[in-house]
Amino acid sequence: MGSLVPFQDLNLLPDPPMTATITPKIEPKLEPTNEPSQTPVSNHPQRPQPLPTPELPNSTPEFFLNSPHTPQTPSPDGGDQLFSEFHRVSELFRNAFARRYGRGGGDVSVLDPETLAIVPVKNEEAQLSPFVASPSSGSRRLQLQPRSSELVRVANLSDEEKRYFREEVRQARLIYDSLRVFYMTHEEGLDGRMRRGDLAAASMMRGRGLWVNRDKRIVGPLPGIEIGDVFFYRMELCVVGLHGQPQAGIDYLTASQSSNGEPIATSVIVSGGYEDDEDAGDVIIYTGHGGQDKLNRQRNHQKLEGGNLAMERSMHYGIEVRVIRGIRYGGGATPKIYVYDGLYRILECWFDVGKSGFGVYKYKLMRIQGQPEMGSAIMRFAQTLRTRPLTVRPRGYLSLDISERKECMPVFLFNDIDSDSTPLYYDYLARTAFPPYLMLQNANGGGCECVLSCGSNCFCASRNGGEFAYDHNGILIRGKPIIFECGPFCKCPPTCRNRVTQKGLSSKLEIFRSKETNWGVRTLDLIQAGAFICEYAGVALTRDQAQIFSMSGDPLVYPSRFTAKWTKWGDLSKVFPDCVRPAYPSIPPLDFAMDVSKMRNVACYISHSSISNVMVQYVLYEHSNVSFPHIMLFAMENIPPLRELSLDYGAADEWTGKPPLLCN
The missing domain is CATH 2.30.280.10 (SRA-YDG)
Structure with a gap:
């Protein structure tokens, strides 16, 4: 002590x-x-x-x-x-x-x-x-x-x-x-x-x-x-x-x-x-x-x-x-x-x-x-970095937007340590690619009938247990097993408060070379606790497909292995003893993996930490199969500019018994 x-x-x-x-x-x-x-x-x-x-x-x-x-x-x-x-x-x-x-x-x-x-x-x-x-x-x-x-x-x-x-x-x-x-x-x-x-x-x-x-x-x-x-x-x-x-x-x-x-x-x-x-x-x-x-x-x-x-x-x-x-x-x-x-x-x-x-x-x-270094000085430096990166860092940038405009915000790639440029060799995938048959299952519609804005009678709100998952600023109110957002079959406008994660990146991010974690991700903006950051994207594979891919040694990410830290967000049991963790909507065990060996996005370079500042929240919007949700990342705390993002990848995989396999 x-x-x-x-x-x-x-x-x-x-x-x-x-x-x-x-x-x-x-x-x-x-x-x-x-x-x-x-x-x-x-x-x-x-x-x-x-x-x-x-x-x-x-x-x-x-x-x-x-x-x-x-x-x-x-x-x-x-x-x-x-x-x-x-x-x-x-x-x-x-x-x-x-x-x-x-x-x-x-x-x-x-x-x-x-x-x-x-x-x-x-x-x-x-x-x-x-x-x-x-x-x-x-x-x-x-x-x-x-x-x-x-x-x-x-x-x-x-x-x-x-x-x-x-x-x-x-x-x-x-x-x-x-x-x-x-x-x-x-x-x-x-x-x-x-x-x-x-x-x-x-x-x-x-x-x-x-x-x-x-x-x-x-x-x-x-x-x-x-x-x-x-x-x-x-x-x-x-x-x-x-x-x-x-x-x-x-x-x-x-x-x-x-x-x-x-x-x-x-x-x-x-x-x-x-x-x-x-x-x-x-x-x-x-x-x-x-x-x-x-x-x-x-x-x-x-x-x-x-x-x-x-x-x-x-x-x-x-x-x-x-x-x-x-x-x-x-x-x-x-x-x-x-x-x-x-x-x-x-x-x-x-x-x-x-x-x-x-x-x-x-x-x-x-x-x-x-x-x-003072936090206020770092924030001033980051503010200049967002608008004039080459002015303050004339050397080290491998790309000023590795996504090639596939994201609504540029994703920087920075390495001032060595000559490694591995992230440039992968195709950038902004959204997870699900099997085509999932989209066909939802071809008959099933969205809400809200025209101007979604209210208490919204069909999507009822699927979330009768409430919206976000406030009017897009901040997650309570973590849930899964969140249903309004999707392409809904009649509400793109400005609907229930379309937070499908709008893409909310902050400028930077993939950077790190001596400690090989590659890492840090934000150039101030991210508020509960705010959406980005999707963890890859090519979704069934269990059988994943077993075949794992034999070849290709990197796979298993969504079921992420630690369920969403249970802590919005948990008020210490304040209200009668408060219970949301159990609805419920989902079965996730039975798929994601292949990131050829196509990936910025989230795949986030480092592992058991005390992470980022959490996973499962979200659905373009199909209704709860076994294949999007892996959305939210901030668990206020994340200052240039602070590294970390994610808890969980324990050993229940399929192979191997420890978490990271893209790094």
């Missing part, structure tokens, strides 16, 4: 004399999102602390001061007065810290750049579980603990422990996405409008004790979260514990919760919500919170309290903070997405006059070296 290191009691300096003061109102740093305002409720009241704030002139100055790191040249008319005012403000700022913490009036410095404020403890004392058994109701009922006030850092995790926590976070996100889609498609508010699925899902999971990483307040890397992970909703950050504030930009441990009575910041969201923010990637000038009106305009001076003070204290003790960037991303489910970009240290803190003329606190953050 990896070790946890708790936050040490740092009462190293004498506390200032406490006077009877009114506790200042803490104003969270609000980010301009599309989500409704939510005021975080704390179970621990703030301890009154007299925090001196530099006094600034009430009138708005006619100049904008830069940070002390980018000084301006004094102008002949009033330049000396400008710098005198700046010097006065800076001295007030430093003296404020000196009076608060009993230090001299010099610059604020880091007590310990190696963060010895956090010391190790025994491993057996470290338990990472979001649940605690309720003593009054037995060990089977679980009760959510309030958010912990214990500050720790998780270190020295083994590979097995990393996989465990990664899977724990994946399961929480899977439940969140399934529950969110459920609320979006099944629930309405009192006013008749659809509920906010992201908020309802988070609230329900919190009530069921399904939020993770809540039993410890973790600084530094969070177990189960990787740099580059993407989130569409702010509340999902709370569900996985990456950022505990649904609206505030600074997440911190309050002074009343801290053992030494000082607040400590743990994470920040950088999304350009403050006009004085400067983001250069590895270096960030981050503006503190407070002083804004409802339209995100600075209207008052900021105060050294709440998250602002927590940021200064984290700088003082050398404690790193997690940085999540909120960036605009076109074509996504939401206008803004959130990308985890790793750990930063707070190097400097100063008081300045912002562009609006009001006083603001600024913090210089620098990214810690040795981490993987």
Whole structure:
């Protein structure tokens, strides 16, 4: 088990004399999102602390001061007065810290750049579980603990422990996405409008004790979260514990919760919500919170309290903070997405006059070296790659569309490792080729009679158990043994919501040469959890034909061998105990194989993984033989650009007893 290191009691300096003061109102740093305002409720009241704030002139100055790191040249008319005012403000700022913490009036410095404020403890004392058994109701009922006030850092995790926590976070996100889609498609508010699925899902999971990483307040890397992970909703950050504030930009441990009575910041969201923010990637000038009106305009001076003070204290003790960037991303489910970009240290803190003329606190953050590349930088690179691939990669491309326009999106072929160009030797097959007699069996029709759009009385919906398989955005609602889509014999238009998979690729994909997996597939677009990716295509063979082909050693894929991970998508049994897995429509054991020795598509190069981010869902639309469905691939999680796709090919084949035979 990896070790946890708790936050040490740092009462190293004498506390200032406490006077009877009114506790200042803490104003969270609000980010301009599309989500409704939510005021975080704390179970621990703030301890009154007299925090001196530099006094600034009430009138708005006619100049904008830069940070002390980018000084301006004094102008002949009033330049000396400008710098005198700046010097006065800076001295007030430093003296404020000196009076608060009993230090001299010099610059604020880091007590310990190696963060010895956090010391190790025994491993057996470290338990990472979001649940605690309720003593009054037995060990089977679980009760959510309030958010912990214990500050720790998780270190020295083994590979097995990393996989465990990664899977724990994946399961929480899977439940969140399934529950969110459920609320979006099944629930309405009192006013008749659809509920906010992201908020309802988070609230329900919190009530069921399904939020993770809540039993410890973790600084530094969070177990189960990787740099580059993407989130569409702010509340999902709370569900996985990456950022505990649904609206505030600074997440911190309050002074009343801290053992030494000082607040400590743990994470920040950088999304350009403050006009004085400067983001250069590895270096960030981050503006503190407070002083804004409802339209995100600075209207008052900021105060050294709440998250602002927590940021200064984290700088003082050398404690790193997690940085999540909120960036605009076109074509996504939401206008803004959130990308985890790793750990930063707070190097400097100063008081300045912002562009609006009001006083603001600024913090210089620098990214810690040795981490993987920032997810936001990868997304920007992928955006250029989608439109101008040869500009950013002049060498390595073997084809800019290996499908030769058989797909609605180009499929790149990239190899910058060696001279292998094997995928070029195969004919590209965009759709699975089934035996002709299957089409003849359905020649008499059998589709729905919907003309404008399919509704509750649709024949195809009744075949799916009385409901559609997708929401209005084409996201899979619940995994099923098989899904019946509207097909060529239906009268509904091509825009029907029940024709998702037959429309072809929804994202640009790239086949690439890999040292680890020979060939692999990665996406150039951001793929949302539950979205259709592509079909696993080949030439369908009967059992007898497959046995003959297997003797010659040709690569065959057996659809019955894929792990049924569709059962996890939409599984709400942990939220609703009476929820059961869909068993209808039912299908018999699949009695066919697919030959990919001569003709194949991009899916045949997806690598195998038991903890895959892609799942198989069987679909029918152009014929009615449930023994020969299409093998459709859907995303099990949010897949960022340039992240490799993986698929669980299952156990050994029941026909031959051989392990999974991959196209690689």
